[in-house]
Amino acid sequence: MKNPLEVFKKEAPEIQEAYAHVINALIASKGLDPKTKQLVYIAMKVVADDKNAIKYHVPMAKADGATRDEIKEVILLSLTVNGLKGIGTYLPDALETYDNC
Numbered sequence: 001m002k003n004p005l006e007v008f009k010k011e012a013p014e015i016q017e018a019y020a021h022v023i024n025a026l027i028a029s030k031g032l033d034p035k036t037k038q039l040v041y042i043a044m045k046v047v048a049d050d051k052n053a054i055k056y057h058v059p060m061a062k063a064d065g066a067t068r069d070e071i072k073e074v075i076l077l078s079l080t081v082n083g084l085k086g087i088g089t090y091l092p093d094a095l096e097t098y099d100n101c
Contacts, residue, residue, distance in 0.1 A: 004052060035064040042094070043074045046086045051093070058094050059101040068098050 009016040032040065038061035045053040058071060071094055078086030 003056075033064075035061060035066050035070075038064050039066055039070060039074045042071065043077060046075055046078045046090045047081050049082075049089075051089065054090055054094050055097055058097040062098055062101055068095065071095065071098050 005016070008019070027034075027037075038057055041057045042054060042061060045057060061071060072091065075086060075091045075094055078090070
C-alpha cells in the first residue's frame with residue numbers, strides 16, 4: 001500500500017508543503033500531550049471512516065505510549081456515533097496493527 005502522504009508530496013508538492021506547516025503547528029500546540037492527540041486522531045478517523053489513517057495513527061499512538069486498551073477504548077467510544085460499523089470495521093485491524101508494530 002502506498003503512503004497517501006508520499007503520493008500527495010510527489011503530485012502536489014507546494015500544497016503538501018503548506019499542509020505540512022498546518023500539521024506541524026498542530027503537533028507543536030501544547031493543549032494536549034502527544035499520546036492524547038494520537039488517540040483523538042484515531043477516534044476522529046474512525047468516525048470519518050478513514051481506514052487507511054488508522055494504520056498510520058495506531059503505531060504513532062503506541063510510540064507515544066498508548067496502550068492496547070487505550071486504542072481499544074477510543075474505538076469502542078465510536079459506538080455512540082457509528083454503531084457497530086466502527087467496531088466491526090476498525091477494531092480488529094487497529095488491534096492487529098498495534099500487536100504487530
